[in-house]
Amino acid sequence: MDAALEPLLTPAEMARADALAGNGPALMEAAGRAVALAIRARFRPVPLLVLAGPGHNGGDGYVAARHLERAGWDVAVAPLAPPGGDAAGAASRWRGPVRPFAPREAARAGLVLDAVFGAGLSRPVEGLVADTLAAARAPLVAVDVPSGVDGATGAVRGFAPQAALTVTFAWRKPGHLLNPGRDRCGEVLLRDIGLPRAVLGAIRPATFANGEWELPRPGPHSHKHARGHVAVLAGAMPGAAILAARAARRAGAGLATLCTEDAALARALAVAEPGTLVHRGAATELDGRVVVLAGPGLAPDAATRAQLAALLAAGRRLVADAGALSAFAGAPEGLRGAAILTPHAGEFARLFGPMGEDRLAAARRAAALSGAVVLLKGSDTVIAAPDGRVAINQGAPPWLATGGTGDVLAGMAAALLAQGMEPLGAACAAAAWHAAAARSAGPGLLAEDLPAYFHAAFPRVSML
The missing domain is CATH 3.40.1190.20 (Ribokinase)
Structure with missing residues (x-):
């Protein structure tokens, strides 16, 4: 492939990149801060509800909530389930309001941050999660991908909300470019969170975003x-x-x-x-x-x-x-x-x-x-x-x-x-x-x- 093409990482490859880089809490802090900055750059302060899952995406959501609250925003977090791993540490630093994970809470928010499930989701989004995401009437911002979008294929697993903005990290996923996931993502922002490009040498990705090519040009003596x-x-x-x-x-x-x-x-x-x-x-x-x-x-x-x-x-x-x-x-x-x-x-x-x-x-x-x-x-x-x-x-x-x-x-x-x-x-x-x-x-x-x-x-x- 041409050097100008952008590597795309599948969810499994992205997980490997995280593992190779190490220092998960620092990466989570950088990701949540990037989400908060993106929201501040594109939206005026309104009551914001963070829908937080139990995994890494939920941890990013807790970090974003903390940074937005420090910036003067009215923020509440609605956890789907108790967080685990690095997300538990991020959740322990949240001192703001906690709301039920429920459709009525999403319906009355002025902005919704979807930090429920990430790009590696393999089961359908349905039931309470689907109902709550569907109840959002205000613009929705997604962490990594809208919950329900398969980051490897762009397929929708059960239900996926329509995002106005998706913030992803280090490298985009195939699901950001493949339909129907591409359309559900809205605008996609790629943000650097400190993952070294050197990890690509170990991962050796085989999927790329088509980019700019050097086209053949005739020379002075061409015929x-x-x-x-x-x-x-x-x-x-x-x-x-x-x-x-x-x-x-x-x-x-x-x-x-x-x-x-x-x-x-x-x-x-x-x-x-x-x-x-x-x-x-x-x-x-x-x-x-x-x-x-x-x-x-x-x-x-x-x-x-x-x-x-x-x-x-x-x-x-x-x-x-x-x-x-x-x-x-x-x-x-x-x-x-x-x-x-x-x-x-x-x-x-x-x-x-x-x-x-x-x-x-x-x-x-x-x-x-x-x-x-x-x-x-x-x-x-x-x-x-x-x-x-x-x-x-x-x-x-x-x-x-x-x-x-x-x-x-x-x-x-x-x-x-x-x-x-x-x-x-x-x-x-x-x-x-x-x-x-x-x-x-x-x-x-x-x-x-x-x-x-x-x-x-x-x-x-x-x-x-």
Whole structure:
């Protein structure tokens, strides 16, 4: 992975980081102080109720309560159960009001601090806890994650409240970026509490937040043949292939070729997209260095399967999308040898089977099975490598949810692969650039407009 990517720690890895660092009471004091400072920076003083669980999150809540009371806030703590471990020490220093852990108390608070359960929760939030969290009418601030959000997967265990603000520590968790947990967190603040980065060497995290990538740039002596060649297979819906080829050219490929063995389609394509080449014949007839994009507009049929089998047998670098994926429904081994697969959730399920609630685990399994980088598209796009490394993309705006934007993304990934990036880097960089271009375009985006915004987004991705 690129050094600019941010490590994400699962709850188990975070617990190990805490253990390696030692001095739990000092870390708890720093975490609670960070929560108190975040609340003071964003809210005016109002009656605040701290809902405190019996574990570390509850301990952080007791510390935050103490610091806020010292700052003049009206604070009360509602404990779910007697605290244990380091949290017991934090609770013993609380001298302020104690209230029942009850819905009526949450309903009348001016601000609620959810310090009940942390990111490692493995059982559903229900009963009294769910009822009390749901009763809050005022803004809610969460410690680490809203109670009920699984920090490893973003899944909601039973019930999870909607937070206005979530304060987490040292490193974010996957659940901060994966839906539905991401949406329940509201604004996420990451705060340093003194955990040394050196512990990452022992933990060796394999999950990352997708970040800024150094994109290929042409040099003073570059020419079109040196900048990579992308061939896009055209089929029943040629507009999708045209769109993917346009995206590949805008993303820096020196040459883009539309391939078809249909004579009538070849004649139509020849006048459809100035600057794009047309090859009437098989993509295997092109130079062996070409990156082939198969899928946009292709029918998921036996002819598509045969084309892809020939390409893989010839050792062509392949990016498979859309129809190329559905053509191998239930038989992902047929795509072994491809460089990048770009399914959305439906295509993923047809190819690999049900995804389940753990998108990271599903993408990792798919990458290991296929031997390809799997770019699982969505509002929380996941990019997984066969070796288990995975990145979660950030910042994709909702107006990307329109027909054709996946064709654009596939063209970008193929272009970056053709320009020399490794498959994982090409997929990650394409996803980041795609999202940045969409943010530049703004609402009302059409897929065919998106490539025109690549140049505006380029500096936002290539900042290293």
